[in-house]
Amino acid sequence: MIDLHSHSTASDGRLSPTALIERAAARGVARLALTDHDTVAGVPEGRRAAVAHGIELVAGAEISVQWQRRTLHVVGLDLDIAHPTLVTGLDRHQRERDARAAAIARRLATVGLPDGLARARSASAGGQITRAHFADLLIADGLARNRAAAFKRYLAPGRIGHQRAEWASLGEAIDWIHAAGGDAVLAHPFGYGFSGAWRWRAVAAFAAAGGDGLEICTGVSSREQESRASRDAQEYGLAASVGSDFHAAEQFWLDLGCTRQPPARLARVAALAREL
Numbered sequence: 001m002i003d004l005h006s007h008s009t010a011s012d013g014r015l016s017p018t019a020l021i022e023r024a025a026a027r028g029v030a031r032l033a034l035t036d037h038d039t040v041a042g043v044p045e046g047r048r049a050a051v052a053h054g055i056e057l058v059a060g061a062e063i064s065v066q067w068q069r070r071t072l073h074v075v076g077l078d079l080d081i082a083h084p085t086l087v088t089g090l091d092r093h094q095r096e097r098d099a100r101a102a103a104i105a106r107r108l109a110t111v112g113l114p115d116g117l118a119r120a121r122s123a124s125a126g127g128q129i130t131r132a133h134f135a136d137l138l139i140a141d142g143l144a145r146n147r148a149a150a151f152k153r154y155l156a157p158g159r160i161g162h163q164r165a166e167w168a169s170l171g172e173a174i175d176w177i178h179a180a181g182g183d184a185v186l187a188h189p190f191g192y193g194f195s196g197a198w199r200w201r202a203v204a205a206f207a208a209a210g211g212d213g214l215e216i217c218t219g220v221s222s223r224e225q226e227s228r229a230s231r232d233a234q235e236y237g238l239a240a241s242v243g244s245d246f247h248a249a250e251q252f253w254l255d256l257g258c259t260r261q262p263p264a265r266l267a268r269v270a271a272l273a274r275e276l
């Protein structure tokens, strides 16, 4: 099995890179991409664990992108994690995440969440602070029942705890990935709450900006969505990728390697096409 999208404690995943690799190996995943939000900090540890467990780690990152006043996620695969263009770009996003976290904490303080920045920082334990960390604080303080409710009520665009971030443009993120020798993949095309027309626009803009691939099968995609994404990929000349987007074992409905294969007629991104 090949899984090209997963998270560790370097961002909002629950497992350390080592524990993630252990779980992947136990589930029969032979090649795993670690793709934390706006960071490659987990990759060195992941590499060591992958060697110990006899599986292959693909160095990746899931880069947040600003597009048409919306956020898209672009997964970079097979990255040279020391390339200065990539390092500079991810540094910029890390500063943006820190500034955004401080602003979110100030906003949430006004609705009864005290000390949000220090607590989010402590929960992220040196990794990137994400809105998922704030969702967990809202749950811990009894302000939301679960993550979905925390996002809906407090963290989604237009809600009290939302703070806009200045992420890279599609072209910038794709350039960072290409500079570092990687492939750029538009993540979870059905994960943005877009109508069909907006999905086509996003896929078209991604392809026009030089993107390489589209995630066809994810941990939550239906067969219907996979066939629509396959048609999008063919229409816009994108290769296929697959990735669970695993964050935590508590998400019992999806797990590492738990993805179907894309249709044989589609070209595949390099990390999927390579022989195991």
Ligand code: AMP
Pocket (backbone or CB within 6 Å): 012, 037, 064, 129, 130, 131, 132, 147, 148, 151, 152, 247
């Ligand atoms: P951020 O990149 O900091 O904006 O955080 C985005 C992350 O929050 C996503 O990668 C998901 O892991 C999580 N997330 C976003 N929306 C939801 C939601 N409605 N329910 C649960 N988790 C979500």
Ligand code: MN
Pocket (backbone or CB within 6 Å): 007, 012, 037, 130, 132, 247
């Ligand atoms: Mn996430």
Ligand code: MN
Pocket (backbone or CB within 6 Å): 062, 073, 187, 188
């Ligand atoms: Mn994502």
Ligand code: MN
Pocket (backbone or CB within 6 Å): 005, 006, 007, 062, 245
């Ligand atoms: Mn992800």
